[in-house]
Structure formats: C-alpha cells, structure tokens
Amino acid sequence: MTSAFQPDFEQLHVEDLHAFYGESHILHGIDLRVNRGELVTLLGRNGAGKTTTLRAILGLTGRRTGRISLNGRDIIGWPTHRIAHLGVGYCPEERGIFASLSVEENLLLPPAVRSGGMGVEEIYAMFPNLAERRRSQGTRLSGGEQQMLAMARILRTGANLLLLDEITEGLAPVIVQKLGEVLTALKAKGYTVILVEQNFRFAAPLADRHYVIEHGRVVDEIARAALPGKMDALHTRLGV
Numbered sequence: 131m132t133s134a135f136q137p138d139f140e141q142l143h144v145e146d147l148h149a150f151y152g153e154s155h156i157l158h159g160i161d162l163r164v165n166r167g168e169l170v171t172l173l174g175r176n177g178a179g180k181t182t183t184l185r186a187i188l189g190l191t192g193r194r195t196g197r198i199s200l201n202g203r204d205i206i207g208w209p210t211h212r213i214a215h216l217g218v219g220y221c222p223e224e225r226g227i228f229a230s231l232s233v234e235e236n237l238l239l240p241p242a243v244r245s246g247g248m249g250v251e252e253i254y255a256m257f258p259n260l261a262e263r264r265r266s267q268g269t270r271l272s273g274g275e276q277q278m279l280a281m282a283r284i285l286r287t288g289a290n291l292l293l294l295d296e297i298t299e300g301l302a303p304v305i306v307q308k309l310g311e312v313l314t315a316l317k318a319k320g321y322t323v324i325l326v327e328q329n330f331r332f333a334a335p336l337a338d339r340h341y342v343i344e345h346g347r348v349v350d351e352i353a354r355a356a357l358p359g360k361m362d363a364l365h366t367r368l369g370v
C-alpha cells in the first residue's frame with residue numbers, strides 16, 4: 131500500500147458512467163473524482179443508484195459505458211479481478227461473512243490484491259473485539275462484529291481504495307462510534323474511501339466531500355466547508 135498522503139493525486143475519476151442491469155438503465159452519467167487520501171460520501175435516497183455506482187466501478191453490474199480512470203488507467207473494459215488488483219476493496223451491504231468459518235479464517239481467506247496490506251496483528255490492534263473472537267464462527271458474531279470483520283478483511287488484502295456500503299446500518303451507537311474511529315485512523319494512514327451512507331450524522335464529520343445522487347446522476351457536490359450553508363437543500367434532497 132502507498133501510505134504516503136498525496137492529496138493532489140487523483141486516484142479515481144469517473145466520467146459519464148452509465149450502468150445497466152439487463153434492460154434496466156440505472157446510472158445515467160455519474161461524474162465523480164476522488165483524490166488519494168480523501169474520504170467522500172455518496173448520499174441519496176433509497177434506489178438513487180449509490181450501491182450501483184460502487185458496483186459499476188468494480189465491474190459488477192451488467193453493461194456499463196463511460197470512462198473510469200483508476201490510478202491513471204482506463205478500466206472501463208476490465209474484468210472485476212483485474213480492477214481489484216489495482217487496490218480496490220469492496221465491503222458490500224450484505225457483508226459476505228462465511229458463516230462456517232472462524233473470524234481468523236474469514237480474515238485470511240481473501241487473496242492479497244497488492245503488497246503492503248495490514249498484518250493480522252495490526253488488524254487485531256485496530257479491532258480488539260475481533261482479536262477476542264478470533265476463534266468464533268461467523269454465525270456467532272453480532273452484526274457489529276460482522277461489519278468489523280468485513281472491513282478488516284479488505285484491509286489485509288492491501289487494497290488502498292475502500293468502497294464501503296452502508297457500514298453503520300442497523301448497528302448500535304457504540305459500534306457506529308467505533309467505526310468512525312476506524313475510518314479516522316484509516317484516513318490518517320492515507321487510505322482513500324468512498325462511503326455510501328444513510329447516517330448523515332455519522333458521515334458528515336468524517337468526509338472531505340459529499341456527492342448527492344438522484345436517479346442515477348450526481349446532482350450536487352458539497353465540500354466539507356460548504357456543508358453548513360447547504361444543509362437545508364440537502365435535507366430536502368435526502369428527505370430527512
């Protein structure tokens with residue numbers, strides 16, 4: 131992993147991204163840029179296309195068109211495994227923990243995509259709950275522990291661009307707070323994060339910028355400094 135903070139290095143640039151599931155045209159020209167070390171959110175109502183944007187970046191939707199530049203390479207035609215090897219880690223909403231495997235087996239399962247991933251002990255230092263539960267089966271974990279494991283797992287692979295989908299959904303406030311601390315620590319280490327999040331109170335203090343998505347398009351981009359003046363408009367758009 132490149133841990134040096136390089137704020138001006140454009141890690142991801144998505145232009146006019148369209149994505150389809152079969153005949154359904156879901157993304158209608160998404161544009162976004164993320165610099166290395168930035169944490170940006172994708173905000174929007176249910177069904178706006180946030181998850182589909184993450185999946186389209188990774189080549190997990192059906193047909194997609196447009197341009198996606200990752201670390202300076204045009205990846206729009208690439209298969210998912212090649213994209214992952216550029217250092218992309220995906221934490222899907224459903225988490226994907228293997229129920230019959232232990233915490234440590236789940237942790238060790240995904241192959242490295244780049245060198246420089248976190249070691250197991252470094253991960254346990256960041257997630258002490260997982261260290262205590264390292265021999266427990268996936269089925270026996272709480273929702274919060276599963277979420278931590280899903281995040282920990284991609285950190286071990288060496289990914290330095292993290293696509294995180296609704297990581298706080300349904301979790302107790304104390305776990306949400308812990309996840310906030312983890313994201314702050316990862317940002318300090320130079321990770322780049324795209325966070326799909328419904329919990330705006332969680333995301334606001336962590337994010338450098340917000341992209342608001344509606345009907346498969348980016349309809350607003352809000353830098354952290356501009357947020358106070360945009361809160362009313364944002365509440366209207368998000369319906370909260």
Ligand SMILES: Nc1ncnc2c1ncn2[C@@H]1O[C@H](COP(=O)(O)OP(=O)(O)OP(=O)(O)O)[C@@H](O)[C@H]1O
Nearest residue numbers: 151152154156174175176177178179180181182183
């Ligand atoms: N596999 C699929 N096949 C067909 N349509 C899909 C599929 N997955 C999602 N969609 C549709 O694409 C649209 C965007 O869904 P997406 O999951 O990206 O929204 P979202 O903004 O992440 O919202 P949510 O918070 O509900 O997940 C929705 O209308 C959804 O029904």
